[in-house]
Amino acid sequence: MNDSTPAPVHAAADDVSLSIEGVTRTFGTTRAVDDVSIRVRRGEFVTLLGPSGCGKTTLLNLIAGFLALETGEIFIDGQPISGLAPHERNIGVVFQNYALFPHMTVADNVGFGLRMRGVSKAETARRVQEALEMVRLPQMGDRRPRQLSGGQQQRIALARALVIHPQLILLDEPFSAIDKNLRAEMQVELKRIQRQIGITTIFVTHDQSEALSLSDRIAVMAQGRVQQLSEPTELYRRPANSFVASFIGEINRLVCERRDEADCAVLCAGDVRLRLPLSRAIGSGTQATLYVRPEALRAVEAGTPEANFGAGRVEAQVYQGTHVDLIVQGDNGWLLRIREPGFEALERHPVGSRVGVHAELAEAHVFQPGAA
Ligand SMILES: Nc1ncnc2c1ncn2[C@@H]1O[C@H](COP(=O)(O)OP(=O)(O)O)[C@@H](O)[C@H]1O
Ligand SMILES: [Mg+2]
Structure with a gap:
């Protein structure tokens, strides 16, 4: 999904809704x-993004109060909440598996949740009707969950959290059990x-495109x-370390x-x-790994000053509809x-031909090999 509507104007930076401060939780070792x-x-809208097992669900459970903190504190609107039971926290939760009764x-x-809180029947x-209308299922109140599709059940779970x-x-991976086609629609709907x-929303996913398209900010874990x-744009263009550079999108590691x-x-x-400002070269040493995305490289004429990334031989072409990826074996071993936009590169740079390579050095980053 490529949402072109403008992002909401952020409140002042000090208008903090949720504050997680030095929080730790261990299980055994x-x-x-x-x-x-x-x-x-x-x-x-902040997304926790990371591979399976990186601690996303545990962090959500700490915020919701399903798990106890070992160190640190969590504040909502400036109030510490670690002493409150889950139902005292005024937090809505949506799980991956709908979890409807x-x-x-x-x-x-x-x-x-309203009955649990002693709200009157009429109210x-x-x-409930207001929440069902919000998720665009106003007629479904009398049905049972099993009579609804997965996508509809997840809307109901969202209504239950918002009511x-x-x-x-x-939201903990709320769309991962939903059909790929429907998932894009659900993402638009949630947004x-x-x-x-x-x-204020904390969304968990291991799907980077979902994270990039939905989030105001992303926490990579x-x-x-x-x-x-x-x-999202900062994360993609200015990764803080080699893990983030490699985890988000495709990248050449040289x-x-x-x-x-x-x-x-x-x-x-x-x-x-290559000469790079020291501000973009993280660490020091005699060896380094340069990270540069395929779209920051361009095929040019070999031997020209433009070919600041050397020259090499086209080993393969990968046609992807909107672009062609050229796999180039550099003379220097790289x-x-x-990534060439469109399809012209298929004819212009056939397999076996020689190309020079130009790199947009403003988009290149250096990290120490193996550094996290
Ligand atoms: N109840 C538990 N008991 C023991 N280990 C757990 C428990 N819950 C999570 N873990 C471990 O904590 C780590 C983080 O898990 P989790 O928060 O579920 O990750 P994620 O949601 O990012 O996949 C994993 O190593 C997982 O095995
Ligand atoms: Mg999880």
Whole structure:
């Protein structure tokens, strides 16, 4: 999904809705959540993104109160919540597997949290209907969950979370059990509702395209720690470390020799010699790995000054509809993936031909090999 509607204007940076401060949780010897601190602005949509087992669900469970903190504190609107039971926290939660009560009607499922809180029957009925309308299923109140599709059940789960008018909503991989076709539709729908009511949202996924398309900011997690918390474009273009660079999108990883000068990092591989500002060269040493995305590389005429990334031989073409990837074996040993928009590269750069390679150095990053 490529949402072209403008992002909501953020409230002042100090308008913090959720504040996670130095939170840790271990299971035996596993540090599932390891000293995590995140501040989320009111109305912001923040995604926790990372591979399976990196601690996303554990962090959500700590916020919701299903698990106890070991260190740190969590604040909602400035109030510490670690002493509160889950139902005292005013947080809506949506799980991956819908988790609707099968024996209850849809309306009773949606109204469950209100009955638990002692809201009157008439007020419950009114708010249930309002929540069903919000998720565009106003006629479904009398049905049982099994009579609904997966996508509809997940909308009901969302209505059930929103009906209590929570200060915060948590969603744990809510669309991963839903058909791929329907998933895009559900994403648009969630974003519409989230913007409409302006609710602070923590969304968990291991799907980077879902994260990039929905989020105001993304926290990339690995091994219980937040590796980077940034806006999607920043995350993609300015990764903080090699894990983030490799985890988000496709990227060329190129080993270089490093011989720094006073004001810049100088990277060498064969006859290629690159100068990068030190601010984008993280760490130091005599070896480094250069990270550059395929779309920051371009095929040019070999031997020209434009070919700042050397020259090589086209080993393969990968046609992808909107672009062609050229796999180029560089004379200096680098194996490069170059992304050319359109389809012209299929004819212009046949397999076996020689090409020069130009790199947009403003889009290249250096990390120490193996550094997290
Ligand atoms: N109840 C538990 N008991 C023991 N280990 C757990 C428990 N819950 C999670 N873990 C471990 O904590 C780590 C993080 O798990 P989890 O938060 O579920 O990751 P994610 O949701 O990112 O896939 C994993 O190593 C997992 O095996
Ligand atoms: Mg999980």
